[in-house]
Amino acid sequence: MAKDLLVTLEDQPGEGARLGEALGRAGVNIEGLCAIMEGGRGAVHILIDDVEGAKAALASVGIRVDAETDVIVSPALPEPELDTPGVFGGMARALAEAGINISLVYVASRNRVVLATSDNQKATQLLQSMM
Structure with missing residues (x-):
C-alpha cells in the first residue's frame, strides 16, 4: 500500500x-x-x-x-477526465458535504490523485461511488 x-x-x-x-x-x-x-x-x-x-x-x-x-491513491484517470475543469472541485465538495476534511492532495504519476483526509475509509467509499 x-x-x-x-x-x-x-x-x-x-x-x-x-x-x-x-x-x-x-x-x-x-x-x-x-x-x-x-x-x-x-x-x-x-x-x-x-x-x-x-x-x-x-x-x-x-x-x-x-x-x-x-493516503488514498485514485486509479489512473484518463487524461481528459483529470483535465476537465471542476473535477477536483466536485470531489472536494462531496467530501466536504460528508464532513471529511482534506489535509493533503497532489497529482501523482499516471494521472492519479493522492489524498489524505480526516477519514480515508469513508472518503474512499464516497469517491468510489462517484466513479
Whole structure:
C-alpha cells in the first residue's frame, strides 16, 4: 500500500538529487512528489510503495522521514477526465458535504490523485461511488 512520506530538505542545489539518487540506488520508485520551498527549507511529500526501503535509503544519506501518512491513491484517470475543469472541485465538495476534511492532495504519476483526509475509509467509499 502506498504511503506519503514527508521529509524536510534545505532549499539549495543538489538536495533533490540527493533524495532521488538515494531512492534510485535502493530501487525505490517515486510514484508521486510534491515539494514546497519556503524560508530556506522545503517540505517534500513523496508517494512511495516500498516504505521500509525508502526510509532506509533516505537514512543512508542523512534524510530523516518527518511523517508517514496513509493516503488514498485514485486509479489512473484518463487524461481528459483529470483535465476537465471542476473535477477536483466536485470531489472536494462531496467530501466536504460528508464532513471529511482534506489535509493533503497532489497529482501523482499516471494521472492519479493522492489524498489524505480526516477519514480515508469513508472518503474512499464516497469517491468510489462517484466513479
